[in-house]
Amino acid sequence: MAAPSMAAALAASLPAPSATPATPQPKYEAIPASMAKVIDIEAEIPLTNVQLDGMVVSKIIKHAREAPSTTAHGLLLGLDLDGTLEVSNSFPLPYHAHDDDEKSAKTIARHQAAMLRSLKEVQADDSVVGFYQATTLGAFFNQTLVDTQAIHQEKLRHGGVVIVHDISQTARGNASFRAYRLTAAFMDAYKKSNFNTASLINHRLTFSSILEEVPLKIRTNPLLSSFLGTLTKSIPSPVADAGPNEAYEAAVGPSYSALDLGTGGVTRNLEQIVEAVDAYRAEDGNVSYLIRQIARERAKADNYIAKRKEENQARIAQGLAPLPEEDVSRLFKIPAEPSRLESLLLLGQIDAYAKSLGDTARHESGKNVRGESERRDLI
Amino acid sequence: MVLFRPSFTCITTLAVVPYSRIPQSVTIHPVALFTILDHYLRRTDQQDRVIGTLLGRRTDNGVEIRSAFAVLHSETDEQVAVDMEYHRTMYELHHKVNAKEVIVGWYSTGSNLNTYSALIQNFYSLETAPHPAVHITLNTGLVEGEEAGVKAYVSSPVGVTPKAENCVFVPVPVELRLHDAERSGFDLLVDASKSSSSTTAQPVPDLEVLETAIQNVSSMLDRVLAYVQSVLRGETKGDPAIGRYLMDTLGTSVGVGEEVGGFSGSLQDTLMVSYLASLVRSQAEVSARLALTTGSSS
Numbered sequence: 001m002a003a004p005s006m007a008a009a010l011a012a013s014l015p016a017p018s019a020t021p022a023t024p025q026p027k028y029e030a031i032p033a034s035m036a037k038v039i040d041i042e043a044e045i046p047l048t049n050v051q052l053d054g055m056v057v058s059k060i061i062k063h064a065r066e067a068p069s070t071t072a073h074g075l076l077l078g079l080d081l082d083g084t085l086e087v088s089n090s091f092p093l094p095y096h097a098h099d100d101d102e103k104s105a106k107t108i109a110r111h112q113a114a115m116l117r118s119l120k121e122v123q124a125d126d127s128v129v130g131f132y133q134a135t136t137l138g139a140f141f142n143q144t145l146v147d148t149q150a151i152h153q154e155k156l157r158h159g160g161v162v163i164v165h166d167i168s169q170t171a172r173g174n175a176s177f178r179a180y181r182l183t184a185a186f187m188d189a190y191k192k193s194n195f196n197t198a199s200l201i202n203h204r205l206t207f208s209s210i211l212e213e214v215p216l217k218i219r220t221n222p223l224l225s226s227f228l229g230t231l232t233k234s235i236p237s238p239v240a241d242a243g244p245n246e247a248y249e250a251a252v253g254p255s256y257s258a259l260d261l262g263t264g265g266v267t268r269n270l271e272q273i274v275e276a277v278d279a280y281r282a283e284d285g286n287v288s289y290l291i292r293q294i295a296r297e298r299a300k301a302d303n304y305i306a307k308r309k310e311e312n313q314a315r316i317a318q319g320l321a322p323l324p325e326e327d328v329s330r331l332f333k334i335p336a337e338p339s340r341l342e343s344l345l346l347l348g349q350i351d352a353y354a355k356s357l358g359d360t361a362r363h364e365s366g367k368n369v370r371g372e373s374e375r376r377d378l379i
Numbered sequence: 380m381v382l383f384r385p386s387f388t389c390i391t392t393l394a395v396v397p398y399s400r401i402p403q404s405v406t407i408h409p410v411a412l413f414t415i416l417d418h419y420l421r422r423t424d425q426q427d428r429v430i431g432t433l434l435g436r437r438t439d440n441g442v443e444i445r446s447a448f449a450v451l452h453s454e455t456d457e458q459v460a461v462d463m464e465y466h467r468t469m470y471e472l473h474h475k476v477n478a479k480e481v482i483v484g485w486y487s488t489g490s491n492l493n494t495y496s497a498l499i500q501n502f503y504s505l506e507t508a509p510h511p512a513v514h515i516t517l518n519t520g521l522v523e524g525e526e527a528g529v530k531a532y533v534s535s536p537v538g539v540t541p542k543a544e545n546c547v548f549v550p551v552p553v554e555l556r557l558h559d560a561e562r563s564g565f566d567l568l569v570d571a572s573k574s575s576s577s578t579t580a581q582p583v584p585d586l587e588v589l590e591t592a593i594q595n596v597s598s599m600l601d602r603v604l605a606y607v608q609s610v611l612r613g614e615t616k617g618d619p620a621i622g623r624y625l626m627d628t629l630g631t632s633v634g635v636g637e638e639v640g641g642f643s644g645s646l647q648d649t650l651m652v653s654y655l656a657s658l659v660r661s662q663a664e665v666s667a668r669l670a671l672t673t674g675s676s677s
Contacts, residue, residue, distance in 0.1 A: 051578065054568045055413040061564040062410045062446065066477060089417070092476045115472050121465060122449040123421040167560065174588040175563040177581050197670065206667035216581040218571045223416050225572035226520060230527040231555065232569055266652055273659060340670060347663050354659035361653035363585045368646040370593060 047158050047214060048083040050179040054220040056090045061175065063092045064134035064167050071095045072134035075112065077125045080158055085214075087163070088125045090132060091115050128152075130160035130179075136168045137269055138356035139276070141207065141348035143341075149182050150190050161214055168265060168356070172363075179214040186210045195344070196337035207348030266364070269357045276353055280346040290338040301332040401549070404441040405513055405531040406556040409565055411435075411447040411486075412529065415517050418449040419488045427454070428489045430499060432466055433515060434473060434480040442483050442513050443556070448473065450485075452499075459495040461502060482506050484513030490530065492516070492548050500534045501543040514548065529553055 056076070064072045074092035078085060093108055112128075120126040130152060133145055145162065152160040161179045169176040182190070185203040189195060199205075220228065312322040411433060422429045430452050435444040448469045451462035470482060485503045487496065496514070503512040511533045520527025531553035534546040557565055571579040603625065610617040 052581075053417075054571065055410075055417045057564050057568060058410045058413050058561065061560050062408065063476075065558060065560045094475045111472060111475060114468065118465065118469050118472065121451060122418065123423065124417075124449075169585070170560045170563050172585070173559075173563045173566075173592070174583055174585050175560075175567045176583075201671050204671070206671065207663070208667075217578045218567055218581060219578045220568050220572040221417075221420060222577070223420055223519060223521075224413060224568070225577050227412070227416060227527055228569050228572045230520060266649075270652075270655075277659075343670075344667070347667050351660055351663040354656045354663065358653055358656035358660070359585055361649045361656060363589060364649040365646055365653065366586055366589055368643075368649060372643060372646070 045080075045083045047080060047085050047161070047181075049215040049217060050085045050087060050161055050163070051217050051219050052163070052177060053078075053086070053088045054218065054224045056087050057175070057177065057218060059090050059092075060132050060134070060163070060165050060177070061170060064165055064170075067092075067095065067134065072132075074132055075128050076130045076132055076161075076163060077116075077119070077127060078129045079125055079127065080129070085129055085158065085161060086219075087129060089119065091119070128156060128160070129158070130156070130162055132163040132165060134165050134167055136166070137265075137272060137353055138166055138169070139272070139349040139352040140164045141210070141345045141352065143345065146182070146190075146210070146341075146345070149180075150187065153182055153187060163216070166356075172265070172360075177216055177218070179216040180211040181214055183209055183212045195339040195341040197340065200340055200344075205344065207344050207351060210344070210348065266357065266360055269353060269360060273350060273353045273357065276346060276350045280343060280350060283343045283346055287338045287340065287343060290335060294335055294337065297332050297334045301334065304332070401511055401533050401535075402437070402440065402442045402513065402551060405444065405515070405551050405553045406441065407444040407515065407529065407531075407553060408446070408556055408558075409561060411444050411515075412517065412555075414447045414449075415486050415488065415515075416519065419517075419519055425453075428487050430461070430485055430487045432470065432482055432503075433484045433486055433513065434470075434477075435483045436479060436481070437483065437510060444483060444513070444515065445480055446473070446477075447486055454495055459498055461499060463502075482512075483510075484515065486515040486517060488517050488519055489522075490516045490518045490525065490528075492532070494544050496548070497534070497544050497546045500546060500548075504534065513551070515553070529555075 060072075060074070063074060066072075072092065072095075074090055076087045077089040077091075078087040080086065094111060116126045116128070131148060133140055149160070149162050152162075159181060161181055164178050164180060166176045166178075185205060186209065189199050189203045189205060192199070308323065315322055415429075415431065418429045418431060429449060431447050431449040433444045434446045434448070435442060437443075450466045450469070453460050473480065482503070484507065485499060487499075492514075500512060500514055503514075506512065514532045514534065516530045516532070518525055518528050518530075531551045532548040533551055534548055537545050537547045567579065567583075571577055606615070606621075607625070609615045
């Protein structure tokens with residue numbers, strides 16, 4: 001499917017032979033037939049999955065760990081090939097908490113441009129394919145993420161992806177990375193910046209249909225694989241009476257953080273659910289206040305029209321000229337219907353917190369059952 | 380910028396130089412290693428080795444290398460050049476994001492130290508002054524007969540009148556340091572590298588991770604049990620050291636009777652939490668759906 005369009009594109013890029021017959025044709029490296037199917041110049045092959053390089057995994061984890069709370073975000077660099085988006089590099093973006101928006105946006109743009117230029121000089125990939133965002137307890141829905149991704153989806157080839165990294169799950173011993181894109185329905189509503197009830201119904205938007213997940217794979221290149229193999233290989237220690245920790249020398253020993261019985265995270269998770277629910281209630285209050293106000297204004301306007309009509313009928317009956325029916329919208333200001341986006345995102349957050357709480361609970365109960373049986377064995 | 384035209388060769392010895400500020404140990408995080416490997420993969424055909432700057436923090440008696448970035452350089456028989464401007468720009472970019480990380484030294488791939496290494500080391504010493512610069516050599520293990528590995532060095536001047544192109548590289552112990560979060564990422568990569576396609580699908584369910592960990596422990600217990608039984612049968616000669624360690628380990632385990640009801644009690648709690656979580660989720664779902672229906676009826 002890509003072949004004809006590619007041929008057309010190649011033909012377009014070549015100078016027309018009839019116009020300059022004398023000058024030698026510039027030589028273009030032909031794309032081998034085996035690759036013709038997988039290279040698409042026009043970005044026509046849709047993305048089906050994302051492949052994350054080992055280095056990017058460690059870079060994101062490092063940044064997420066060092067940055068305060070969930071402020072860590074950065075850009076992903078890479079290429080797409082035959083429907084697979086290969087993310088091969090990333091770099092963190094500076095975080096400005098208190099600067100005014102315009103200034104910080106400019107600094108970030110400058111930073112980004114300088115970094116891309118520098119990376120290109122050392123043969124690294126320099127095309128932006130998306131961004132990453134650190135999160136805790138799975139709740140990554142927020143206005144900034146949606147805004148950034150919406151801009152990316154407009155501007156980047158293939159729309160780009162956002163990779164979400166969950167710090168709290170990683171601390172529990174299971175590093176988690178997920179790739180998302182905004183759904184077409186949401187993008188449509190976003191472009192019209194219309195999130196009132198009718199638009200939500202038209203687009204069938206609930207919090208679960210804002211983002212669609214793209215399958216993500218982690219890949220280690222052969223060099224990294226072999227190096228990891230060397231690091232994890234255990235060699236008997238040359239020291240004769242070494243302790244069990246040193247008896248086998250591997251640069252990295254086995255890890256058991258998954259078996260930690262501590263349940264400290266649950267309390268925090270519950271607190272966050274409560275906070276999110278509170279925020280939702282507040283937002284809900286705002287929305288219903290606005291809706292009540294709309295209803296009040298509309299009732300006033302309707303009353304006015306009805307009264308005017310009655311008056312006109314009376315005047316016609318008396319043989320007088322009817323009064324003009326004025327434009328009510330000028331007399332009564334009916335506020336616009338409130339945007340439901342904020343409450344939608346908050347609901348998504350509540351759902352994500354609850355989901356992560358449920359996962360934790362399942363995990364804990366698994367450990368508890370195991371611990372119970374171990375204890376019985378000991379007795 | 381061209382650093383120097385060499386005329387001497389460098390000496391590598393194991394001499395310990397009494398120098399107060401010399402770091403006693405070097406710890407390195409996986410990010411830095413992976414960045415170096417990636418840089419090596421992306422080198423041009425003309426490059427035998429690649430170099431770059433190491434960023435990190437200084438502790439009381441050691442250096443912690445937390446990240447790295449590639450730097451352009453060229454080496455010929457006659458001269459070596461390092462793009463200092465590039466190095467400065469990249470450092471400033473990194474510094475903006477993480478102000479705590481400073482230049483601590485430089486890396487190169489391959490394990491030979493030559494005159495050029497001494498010259499580059501001299502350049503980086505100026506960058507890190509007054510602290511000494513650390514040099515990391517990472518052998519990628521691609522050359523036949525050479526083991527992949529990481530070595531760290533600090534330099535000290537040699538000769539009566541020290542010259543930039545002469546120095547002694549003193550080895551310093553180097554250690555791979557992993558934080559808990561980095562650890563789980565590292566495990567993920569190890570899993571990926573072990574699978575035949577060198578990829579793993581994400582996300583891995585928590586329970587699967589737990590299962591692997593439990594299987595791991597269980598297989599280790601089996602190994603210990605097999606060893607103890609073979610000692611009891613008299614097939615293997617018991618090692619008193621191992622015996623003592625086993626004794627210690629069993630002594631630290633949960634005391635019998637101490638945790639009675641503990642596990643089942645906390646099991647009840649977690650089941651409750653699990654129930655609550657699904658309740659909240661269904662409420663959220665219902666709320667989102669209701670928002671869609673109220674409009675259509677009006």
